[in-house]
Amino acid sequence: xxxxxxxxxxxxxxxxxxxxxxxxxxxxxxxxxxxxxxxxxxxxxxxxxxxxxxxxxxxxxxxxxxxxxxxxxxxxxxxxxxxxxxxxxxxxxxxxxxxxxxxxxxxxxxxxxxxxxxxxxxxxxxxxxxxxxxxxxxxxxxxxxxxxxxxxxxxxxxxxxxxxxxxxxxxxxxxxxxxxxxxxxxxxxxxxxxxxxxxxxxxxxxxxxxxxxxxxxxxxxxxxxxxxxxxxxxxxxxxxxxxxxxxxxxxxxxxxxxxxxxxxxxxxxxxxxxxxxxxxxxxxxxxxxxxxxxxxxxxxxxxxxxxxxxxxxxxxxxxxxxxxxxxxxxxxxxxxxxxxxxxxxxxxxxxxxxxxxxxxxxxxxxxxxxxxxxxxxxxxxxxxxxxxxxxxxxxxxxxxxxxxxxxxxxxxxxxxxxxxxxxxxxxxxxxxxxxxxxxxxxxxxxxxxxxxxxxxxxxxxxxxxxxxxxxxxxxxxxxxxxxxxxxxxxxxxxxxxxxxxxxxxxxxxxxxxxxxxxxxxxxxxxxxxxxxxxxxxxxxxxxxxxxxxxxxxxxxxxxxxxxxxxxxxxxxxxxxxxxxxxxxxxxxxxxxxxxxxxxxxxxxxxxxxxxxxxxxxxxxxxxxxxxxxxxxxxxxxxxxxxxxxxxxxxxxxxxxxxxxxxxxxxxxx
Numbered sequence: 039x040x041x042x043x044x045x046x047x048x049x050x051x052x053x054x055x056x057x058x059x060x061x062x063x064x065x066x067x068x069x070x071x072x073x074x075x076x077x078x079x080x081x082x083x084x085x086x087x088x089x090x091x092x093x094x095x096x097x098x099x100x101x102x103x104x105x106x107x108x109x110x111x112x113x114x115x116x117x118x119x120x121x122x123x124x125x126x127x128x129x130x131x132x133x134x135x136x137x138x139x140x141x142x143x144x145x146x147x148x149x150x151x152x153x154x155x156x157x158x159x160x161x162x163x164x165x166x167x168x169x170x171x172x173x174x175x176x177x178x179x180x181x182x183x184x185x186x187x188x189x190x191x192x193x194x195x196x197x198x199x200x201x202x203x204x205x206x207x208x209x210x211x212x213x214x215x216x217x218x219x220x221x222x223x224x225x226x227x228x229x230x231x232x233x234x235x236x237x238x239x240x241x242x243x244x245x246x247x248x249x250x251x252x253x254x255x256x257x258x259x260x261x262x263x264x265x266x267x268x269x270x271x272x273x274x275x276x277x278x279x280x281x282x283x284x285x286x287x288x289x290x291x292x293x294x295x296x297x298x299x300x301x302x303x304x305x306x307x308x309x310x311x312x313x314x315x316x317x318x319x320x321x322x323x324x325x326x327x328x329x330x331x332x333x334x335x336x337x338x339x340x341x342x343x344x345x346x347x348x349x350x351x352x353x354x355x356x357x358x359x360x361x362x363x364x365x366x367x368x369x370x371x372x373x374x375x376x377x378x379x380x381x382x383x384x385x386x387x388x389x390x391x392x393x394x395x396x397x398x399x400x401x402x403x404x405x406x407x408x409x410x411x412x413x414x415x416x417x418x419x420x421x422x423x424x425x426x427x428x429x430x431x432x433x434x435x436x437x438x439x440x441x442x443x444x445x446x447x448x449x450x451x452x453x454x455x456x457x458x459x460x461x462x463x464x465x466x467x468x469x470x471x472x473x474x475x476x477x478x479x480x481x482x483x484x485x486x487x488x489x490x491x492x493x494x495x496x497x498x499x500x501x502x503x504x505x506x507x508x509x510x511x512x513x514x515x516x517x518x519x520x521x522x523x524x525x526x527x528x529x530x531x532x533x534x535x536x537x538x539x540x541x542x543x544x545x546x547x548x549x550x551x552x553x554x555x556x557x558x559x560x561x562x563x564x565x566x567x568x569x570x571x572x573x574x575x576x577x578x579x580x581x582x583x584x585x586x587x588x589x590x591x592x593x594x595x596x597x598x599x600x601x602x603x604x605x606x607x608x609x610x611x612x613x614x615x616x617x618x619x620x621x622x623x624x625x626x627x628x629x630x631x632x633x634x635x636x637x638x639x640x641x642x643x644x645x646x647x648x649x650x651x652x653x654x655x656x657x658x659x660x661x662x663x664x665x666x667x668x669x670x671x672x673x674x675x676x677x678x679x680x681x682x683x684x685x686x687x688x689x690x691x692x693x694x695x696x697x698x699x700x701x702x703x704x705x706x707x
Contacts, residue, residue, distance in 0.1 A: 045458045052342040053468040055437035059362040060355060061471055064406045064433045108310040109399025111303035112143040116156050116175060117401035119213045142376035145395040146384060151320040157379040160328030172327055178210050179323040189311040190318040204304060208264050211300050215264055221293035223251040233287040240277045243270050271298030326379055329442035331371040372440035377408045381426060385453045396425050403432040407439045414460035418452055526552035528566050532654040536636035540614030543660055550652045564650050573635040577607040582682040595656045598640055605634035606683055619667045620674055630679040
C-alpha cells in the first residue's frame, strides 16, 4: 500500500492491528444487491455449513449463476491443502499452513474468450515453497483447461471411472481428503449411520463409508479407495438431516459433506462446460504468482498506535490490548490476499476488449478488510461501488494485510485513485469502530471448513452456542401464541405491562407455566414461568428479571415481592416508556437497554417449603410509578442491563466449557 500515492500505509496498518486485537470480529452488512439462494445440488450442505453460499447477482441470468458456482468450485479445488489439527501437529511435527492455500478465482472475457485466473495467499515468488506450489497448481490448471475444452467441443460427459481428470483431482486434493476421512474414522459406525437414517439407502452407504475409512491408510491405500469414499460422500449430500441431531452427529455430517465436495466440483466443471459450450471451447485457466510479502517492524507499529491515541483519532486502548501487540514477532510480513490480487489484475489490465465477470469465487468467505475493499472500491467500467462481489465475509480482521500493486496497476492512475478513496473510507470506518468500542466482545466465527482445525476456545464457544440454541428449545412463533417448551399451564395472573411504544402502563393477564426440564431461561426450576411470546416473539426466552421488594405501602396488598421482566435482544425496540423516565431521546450506540414490552409480576416464595405461588398484581400498583422511576434511574446509572448480559455470558461460557470437556472425555473413552 506504500505504492499508493497520497495514502499513509503505516496509519492504516496500525488501525487494522489495533482493531484486530480489540474488536477482531466485526458484524457484516451484506450487499443489498445480493440475495442468497441455495445451490440446487447442495441444499443439504448449505443448511449445515455456511462455507459455500451461492449468491444471485442483481439482474443476473441463469448463466451468471452457473459461472458464480463454477468460480467458487474452482477456488475450492485449488485450495489444495488444509491445516492439520493441532493434536496431529504435535505428534507428527507437521507444519502445513492452510492459510496460504486460501484461493480466489475470477473470470475475464478477452475478445469473447473466457480466461479464469486463480490466485492464492502466499509469501511470494522468492519463497521456495510458493514456487513449488505454483508449478503444481499450473499443471492442474493446464490439465483442467484441456479437459473442459474437449467436453465443450464434443458435448460428451466422460465416464468417471475411466476419466483421468478425476484421478488427477483426487491426487491433487489427497491431503484434504485424508483429514476429512480421519474425522469420519474417529466416529463410531452406528453414529455415522444415525446421521443419515432418513433415507432407505442412507444408512447402508454410511456404514460402507465407515468401513472404508476404518481400513484407510494414507500411505498405502490405492486411489480407487479414495474415489469410492468421495463418491459415497457425494451421494449422501442430499440426504435430509434427522430431527433432533446432536452436535456430535452434525459434525459427522459436516465432515461427510466436505469429503464429497470434490466430486461436486467435478460434476460442476462438466456441466458448466456443456451448458456454456460456445464460449468454453476456448477456455483458459491460469494461476497468478503471489506477490512478495512486505516487511513491517513491530516497533514502528506500536509507535504509530501510540501516536494515533495522542492525536485522539482512536480511544485509549486498554493495557492488555497493547500487550497483544507487543507479543507479535519483531519482523512482521504483510500479505496481499487472493481476492485483492484478482481485483488488481482486472482493474490494472483495463481495456475496451476485456470484460471481467463481477463475481470472485473464494475457497472460503473473505476477511473483513478484503470484503470492505470490494464493497468500497469504485469500478472504472460502471462507476459504481461494490461491482465485484464474493460469497460474503466471516468478519475477522487480519492486521497484516497489504495491497501489492503490480506494474499494470501503477500504469493506470485511476486505479490508484480509486484504491486510495476506498482505503480512506475503510480507515474512517475503523476509527469509528474503535471510538465506539463495545464492552462485550463478539464471539469469533468459524473460518475452518470443518470447524475443528482452528485453535482456541472461541471457536468451540461459538459452535456450542449455536448447537445449544438448536437443541435446547423450539423457537416460539410470536403471532400464533405458541409457547415452545412451555407446556404445563399453571394459572393466569394479572401483571403490569409497560408498552415499548411509550403508551400508558396498564394491567394485562399473563399465563404462567410449570418450569420444564429443558427450559433455557434464567428463572430457577421452582418458579412458574410467565409466557411473553405474544409480545417478544421468537425472543421469548432471551429474558432477564430483577426482583423488587415493596414494603410499608398503603394499601397493604401492595406489599410483597415482584419480578421486573425485560427482553435482552436489541432486535426489539428500546422501551420508550422507560426512556421517558430517563428523559433521553435515544439509546447511545454503545449502551445496552431494556428492550420490548416490560412486565411486572408478583409472587410469593415460602422459604421453608420452597413453594412458589403466582399472585395478581393489584390495580393500585399503577399508582407507584414514582418508585419504578427511581428504580430505573438507579439501575441505568449502574448499567444493570449490560451487567445482566455479561453475567449470562459468563455462566453460559462456564457451562459450555463443562459440556465441551465432557464431550472430549467421552470421545477419548
